[in-house]
Amino acid sequence: xxxxxxxxxxxxxxxxxxxxxxxxxxxxxxxxxxxxxxxxxxxxxxxxxxxxxxxxxxxxxxxxxxxxxxxxxxxxxxxxxxxxxxxxxxxxxxxxxxxxxxxxxxxxxxxxxxxxxxxxxxxxxxxxxxxxxxxxxxxxxxxx
Ligand SMILES: C[C@H](OP(=O)(O)OC[C@@H](O)[C@@H](O)[C@@H](O)Cn1c2nc(=O)[nH]c(=O)c-2cc2ccc(O)cc21)C(=O)N[C@@H](CCC(=O)N[C@@H](CCC(=O)O)C(=O)O)C(=O)O
Numbered sequence: 636x637x638x639x640x641x642x643x644x645x646x647x648x649x650x651x652x653x654x655x656x657x658x659x660x661x662x663x664x665x666x667x668x669x670x671x672x673x674x675x676x677x678x679x680x681x682x683x684x685x686x687x688x689x690x691x692x693x694x695x696x697x698x699x700x701x702x703x704x705x706x707x708x709x710x711x712x713x714x715x716x717x718x719x720x721x722x723x724x725x726x727x728x729x730x731x732x733x734x735x736x737x738x739x740x741x742x743x744x745x746x747x748x749x750x751x752x753x754x755x756x757x758x759x760x761x762x763x764x765x766x767x768x769x770x771x772x773x774x775x776x777x778x779x
Pocket of ligand 1: 645647667668673679680681682685687689691692703704706707712715717718
């Protein structure tokens with residue numbers, strides 16, 4: 636079910652700009668970070684109910700995606716993580732394709748597998764985890 640409601644762009648200008656250009660070009664422009672592919676996650680605000688869109692590194696395996704709430708290894712989770720926990724029905728745009736997904740946080744062996752896939756896609760995740768005592772959450776997104 637597509638997410639509807641008032642879209643409020645990120646206050647982080649580079650993120651808001653990346654979302655705008657990515658969406659306006661059907662995923663053809665501003666779709667990478669240092670040459671690696673980026674996806675756009677659409678969530679519903681946990682408190683505001685507003686529509687939020689967040690550029691994230693692309694982690695995918697057999698049509699299943701993972702999103703990594705790294706925030707560069709900051710001590711706190713990114714705000715979008717709380718949105719996904721509160722409203723697991725999300726949308727993800729990967730290039731020209733945008734679909735509905737249901738997100739769930741993974742733990743244990745499943746998290747270890749997806750963490751390996753995440754670091755393979757974006758090696759900096761390993762550095763981020765070394766920077767913080769916070770365990771960086773990984774959420775798996777399966778087609779709704
Ligand atoms: C600044 C803040 O952003 P955030 O949700 O914490 O997300 C921070 C970053 O993760 C976000 O900027 C990412 O896009 C950064 N980022 C990545 N961040 C990651 O965590 N992982 C990545 O893999 C990643 C890749 C990436 C690639 C390209 C790029 O340009 C950015 C990338 C924000 O949007 N705050 C809003 C609130 C947003 C919000 O969702 N509010 C909720 C409240 C939620 C609550 O407080 O419970 C609501 O509306 O109800 C505000 O202050 O108005």
